[in-house]
Amino acid sequence: MATGCSKKDYEEQVAATRDARMAWWREARFGMFVHYGLYSQVGRMEWLQTMENIPIAEYEKLAGTFAPKPGAPREWAALAKKAGMKYMVMTTRHHEGFSLWDSKANPYNSMNFGPKRDIVREFVDACREFDLGIGFYSSLMDWHHPDGWTCAFDTEARRRFTQYIRALNTELLTQYGKIDILWYDVALPMESWEGWDSLELNQAMRALQSHILINDRSKLPEDFGTPEEHIAATDRDWEACMTFNGISWGYVDSEQAAPYAYNAQRILKMLQNCASGGGNLLLNIGPTPDGSVPADAVMPLTQVGAWLAENGPAVYGRQSKSTGWPVAFGGNGVTTATCSGPNVYLWNMIWPESGEMGLGGYLNTPKSVRLLRDGTPVEFEHVGHRILLKGLQRTAPDPHAGVTVIELCFDESPRYLFGSYYPQLHGGFDRAGEGKI
Ligand code: GLC
Numbered sequence: 342m343a344t345g346c347s348k349k350d351y352e353e354q355v356a357a358t359r360d361a362r363m364a365w366w367r368e369a370r371f372g373m374f375v376h377y378g379l380y381s382q383v384g385r386m387e388w389l390q391t392m393e394n395i396p397i398a399e400y401e402k403l404a405g406t407f408a409p410k411p412g413a414p415r416e417w418a419a420l421a422k423k424a425g426m427k428y429m430v431m432t433t434r435h436h437e438g439f440s441l442w443d444s445k446a447n448p449y450n451s452m453n454f455g456p457k458r459d460i461v462r463e464f465v466d467a468c469r470e471f472d473l474g475i476g477f478y479s480s481l482m483d484w485h486h487p488d489g490w491t492c493a494f495d496t497e498a499r500r501r502f503t504q505y506i507r508a509l510n511t512e513l514l515t516q517y518g519k520i521d522i523l524w525y526d527v528a529l530p531m532e533s534w535e536g537w538d539s540l541e542l543n544q545a546m547r548a549l550q551s552h553i554l555i556n557d558r559s560k561l562p563e564d565f566g567t568p569e570e571h572i573a574a575t576d577r578d579w580e581a582c583m584t585f586n587g588i589s590w591g592y593v594d595s596e597q598a599a600p601y602a603y604n605a606q607r608i609l610k611m612l613q614n615c616a617s618g619g620g621n622l623l624l625n626i627g628p629t630p631d632g633s634v635p636a637d638a639v640m641p642l643t644q645v646g647a648w649l650a651e652n653g654p655a656v657y658g659r660q661s662k663s664t665g666w667p668v669a670f671g672g673n674g675v676t677t678a679t680c681s682g683p684n685v686y687l688w689n690m691i692w693p694e695s696g697e698m699g700l701g702g703y704l705n706t707p708k709s710v711r712l713l714r715d716g717t718p719v720e721f722e723h724v725g726h727r728i729l730l731k732g733l734q735r736t737a738p739d740p741h742a743g744v745t746v747i748e749l750c751f752d753e754s755p756r757y758l759f760g761s762y763y764p765q766l767h768g769g770f771d772r773a774g775e776g777k778i
Contacts, residue, residue, distance in 0.1 A: 345541075351540060370656050376591045378437055387432075388436065409451075409460060415470070435478075435480050438486055441459075481525055489530075506537070522556070574617075585625055590627055654684070671757055696735060697731045713746040714738065
């Protein structure tokens with residue numbers, strides 16, 4: 342990518358390569374977010390320095406006691422792999438301003454203090470070992486750098502600070518080989534892309550790694566949106582980032598957090614919402630002070646991984662909204678659907694004890710219906726626009742989370758009309774008629 346482009350030219354160039362750059366990410370659907378830093382030692386969330394008015398000199402003491410155990414990033418990556426996640430994003434430097442790598446631009450880092458190790462290097466090596474995409478979270482806001490606040494109203498401070506941010510990100514994108522995602526966060530105290538020099542910054546970053554994906558938090562829209570703590574489909578690429586417990590990104594006591602933490606079923610429900618809306622799920626863990634995976638995350642993620650090993654086609658590589666079929670529909674009141682090419686996947690969180698259930702709105706007939714996990718055929722009939730599934734076993738067949746996926750395979754694209762049925766019409770046939778929709 343050329344540098345020095347106008348905003349319009351830059352955005353056109355970035356858009357022109359977007360489909361090719363994002364192909365892997367659109368397939369991946371599920372990633373692990375890791376919030377780890379000095380704050381992890383305290384266990385009162387990653388914003389504690391400013392939420393609790395802790396002076397810099399006092400907070401800095403945490404750098405001396407920071408002691409990630411050997412192999413911690415490998416433990417995160419091993420769990421991500423086991424969970425069926427395809428990429429990871431780690432906080433290389435959070436708002437506290439402490440760099441977890443061998444940084445020349447920022448001496449307040451994990452080589453000079455604490456473990457005297459390059460944790461980013463360990464993270465990158467672990468991602469490569471487990472064949473996971475590599476994402477770097479990089480805070481724009483900084484509570485440690487002397488210009489981190491004055492940059493908002495002092496021209497010289499702003500110049501120094503934006504250069505500092507650029508130097509940090511340049512190190513990250515030049516010292517570790519191929520990096521897949523640059524994940525900015527919190528563009529404060531400046532409030533515009535002009536204030537952050539984001540246009541120049543991101544052109545420079547793309548010149549270093551032309552395939553890189555950049556999120557939307559440097560005040561430019563870039564490659565994908567980042568709904569936080571909620572899942573909301575949009576027309577552009579998006580990735581919902583979620584804490585594991587609705588309380589904190591950074592570590593909080595696992596035992597106390599456990600009742601608030603997601604179980605496998607809730608994670609699958611989130612994955613279904615993301616996949617059906619054409620988005621990704623970036624699910625966070627906040628490792629313990631020594632970098633161990635928090636206890637409450639292990640079992641749910643392991644169960645989700647076992648489920649994905651059998652039901653992956655219902656999640657990975659979902660079509661986005663823009664590709665046509667109304668993927669958010671296709672189930673019934675208790676069954677939701679995802680869709681891929683000619684196949685529809687029905688997610689049954691509530692399994693019908695009666696052994697049968699109907700699906701309305703299907704205009705064409707599937708060529709076969711089966712359980713996704715093991716291919717067991719499901720008996721069905723298609724009358725009018727209703728598919729009736731019959732002879733289902735009485736208890737949910739899925740042994741991992743009780744979420745059983747039924748696959749409808751069509752010869753051509755499924756044709757479907759949502760909510761069209763009025764019992765009074767045409768003796769009970771729906772108003773979709775037989776025509777194409
Ligand atoms: C928020 C918080 C931050 C967290 C981030 C994750 O913007 O400032 O602590 O890292 O969300 O998306």
